[in-house]
Amino acid sequence: MKLLKSGILSSYRDLGQNGLRHLGVNPSGAMDKLTVRLLNILLQNDENEAVLEMHFPAPEILFEEDCTIVIGGADFMPMLDNQEVMNWKSISVKPGSILKFKKKIAGNRAYLVKKVSHANQFLPYLGNSFVRKVSNLSKTVEVRFITGNEYKLLSEESKQSLENQVFTISQNSNRMGFRMNSEPLDLKTKIELVSSVVDFGTIQLLPNGQLIVLMADHQTSGGYPRIGNVISVDLPILAQCGANDLVKFKVVSLQEAEELLLLQEKEIQKLKASIIFFNGKQAN
Incomplete structure (x- = not known):
């Protein structure tokens, strides 16, 4: 993956590093950590794997090998080889393909995760109901x-x-x-x-x-x-x-905050289980 244009403040981010605050080192990591987790889950990566955090104008990207990508977070109208592609959907990419982002529709930080393609891999899509819980991108x-x-x-x-x-x-x-x-x-x-x-x-x-x-x-x-x-x-x-x-x-209240977090984690675990199930079924 090669950046033909770097875009504004593009950087690779993971979920951050913990355990160093006593030394004055903050965790840092991605701004929208939930999107990072979900994109990695969609491709069955480790949830903490680094992804490309992008702002608009976003980078122009050349792919140099067969791979699968997912884009999520903000909607910058992604275009793969001049054809519009969906956010939150796994996309198969061929060597020589170029990804551009045409227009800022909503949100301020988009994320891209890549994985080398595997034969017969289930290509999941994050349903609209879950996306609405993840990203409220209204004004x-x-x-x-x-x-x-x-x-x-x-x-x-x-x-x-x-x-x-x-x-x-x-x-x-x-x-x-x-x-x-x-x-x-x-x-x-x-x-x-x-x-x-x-x-x-x-x-x-x-x-x-x-x-x-x-x-x-x-x-x-x-x-x-x-x-x-x-x-x-x-x-x-x-x-x-x-x-x-x-x-x-x-x-x-603190109790409500904890209940909301537990509910979110349950939904994430359901998503993870469904992807593992479909990949296992397809492999058989």
Whole structure:
């Protein structure tokens, strides 16, 4: 696979590295980790195998061997040898084929995974019902969060404003964090905090009253008040947002967040089992 044009901020990403935060090394990895998992599952790869993370304008890619590819996440209207192909569908590719991305339809990060082709391999397609759970790519998204250690320090007016107003993702956003433009939020009293651990999805209140949501390349600790944390199942949705997109926040309980994550994992395991079953049946 050769990049004829590199595109904007194209890079290979896996699910990130864990176990090094005590050394100040963050996990990093793909922004939309759920899409990475699903694409690898579709091709029966290890879920953590690195995939190509793309932004628009996306790269132009030449394939140099027989392989199978799947594209998912954002919809950049993929064109293989000038013929439109589907997202979330396994596609057989011949040597010399060229993949281009014609137009940004929805979302901000598309992913490509490749596997050397095998004879009689079942070529799966991720059904529309599952895709809707994975990627809410509309202009305004609702993002659920659990309250953080310093949520109680917000004024009552700011607690109401946090859930009732619409936030705009700032142009000054990147893989480290999404800055949110809105009416400023206030603490009951000004306080000084000791730097504490933060994570992908931590919502911090900046000194100017604006929010920042930490993303894949976040630092390992920070001293701004931690208002909350975006729940795991909504992080991929937020990761598909970009500058000027609109976000609404909704607080949920820790129990609800855990139940939603368990439900998502059950659906993923069903998908994995069905692909293994069909491949095994076809091999026989």
